[in-house]
Amino acid sequence: MSQAPASGRAPSIRDVARLAGVSHQTVSRVLNAHPSIRPETRERVLAVMGELNYRPNRAARALVTSRSATLGVLSASSAQYGPASSIRAIERAARAEGYFVNTVNVDGSDVGEIEAALTHLLDLGIEGLVVIAPQVRVFDALVSRGLDLPFVTMQSTGRQGDHALSVDQITGARRATRHLIELGHTRIQHLAGPLDWIEAEARIVGFHAELEAAGLPRVEPLVGDWTPESGYAAGQRIAREGGPTAVFSSNDQMALGLLHALRDAGLDVPGDVSVVGFDDIPEAAHFWPPLTTVRQDFDEFGRRCIGLLLAAIRSTPAEERALVPDLIVRSSTAPPRAL
Structure with a gap:
């Protein structure tokens, strides 16, 4: 082989071509898996790339292939x-x-x-x-x-x-609400996220749909901003005004603040008030009490999202149905106390 590139300079496609004894066009064809390259030529070029620790210039390849990866x-x-x-x-x-x-x-x-x-x-x-x-x-x-x-x-x-490609937020909210209804709760409050958020709106729709299906009166939600602080404020209001025996919170962080406020007010969860969250953040299993919540499979969402996008790029079929979240039952929910 000929002399390697000078020390301190990254090897180029022309260095690979010179050391492999081929044209730089041939090296480019190897990089792009062109079918016209003979196997022995491909192996020789790849071997030189390995020796030089050659890394192709992604920007340059994008200009040639119209693909940026x-x-x-x-x-x-x-x-x-x-x-x-x-x-x-x-x-x-x-x-x-x-x-x-x-x-x-x-x-x-x-x-x-x-x-x-x-x-x-x-x-x-x-x-x-x-x-x-x-x-x-x-x-x-x-x-x-x-x-x-x-x-x-x-x-x-x-x-x-x-x-x-969406997670079926309405079904997730219905499952959370149905769980409380099946435990025997008839006075259920919803703590919603900001009303200009698509997910918050969908969870309100699911909450109201499940109340209607059970023949329970419509309840307007309290509105938070996703933070534990807004959940704490909602919990203070619930403790002060009374009424619900259960609360469905639109996310786990607000549920955390809600649990804190109820405890500060001397109320027991789930003895006095049951609480359900949404998302199943890693800490939810370690709240006190451990939080019943709705789990979204974000890893599966990522795979489906990229699968759908690459199918569009490659013009191939893809699975497009919405993901349905699961209810994870823990210790923050129980039947209401008998009056």
Whole structure:
């Protein structure tokens, strides 16, 4: 073989070609798995790449192949457990398929910031886009942009057609509410998330649907902001005003604050008030008492999301049905005390 590249300089495709005794076009064909390359030539080129520790320039390859092997994630809610877990799952699933992920976090209330984030991701040459956003206005920005690349949305608003892959939040909320009804509770309060969030709205719909199915009167929810502090405030109000023997909280963090407030008020959970959460965060099993909650399978969501996106990129069939969350029963729920 000829002389290796000078020390301190990364090897180039021309260094590989020179040491393998082939043209740089041949090396490029090896990199792109072209069928015209003879096996012995491919092995010789790959061996030289290994000796030189050669890494192809991804940007240059993207220009030649029109493939960046990069996906984009636009997130407007990554501070919350659910979206953050979804992003991690999407990144793992993408790497398993040979893709890298660029994630941009934006303020979902700032249309200009959403537009700038979309422009940034498109300028990176992404092959597909995943949108994880709680507010309808983010999806309105997608529609107005008229994206001409495959994209998948996490929350379904009914506006994206077959682009949406969602967790069935309504069924999850119905399961939580039904669990309380089956225990014998008839006075059930819902602690909702912010009303401009798609998931919070869906969980309210599920709560009301299950009350109606059981013949119970409609109850307007208390509204929190996903934080334990808002759950604590709701718990103080419930303890002060009385009424419900059970509460379905729209996420586990608010349920944590709720448990704290009820305990501070001298109420027993689940003796006086049963509590159900949503998400099954890792700490939920270690609350006191351990929290009954609705579990979302974020790993499966990530796999399905990437599967749907890559199917669109590759023009192949994909599974698109919504994921249904499971109810995890722990010690924070029990039948109401007899009056």
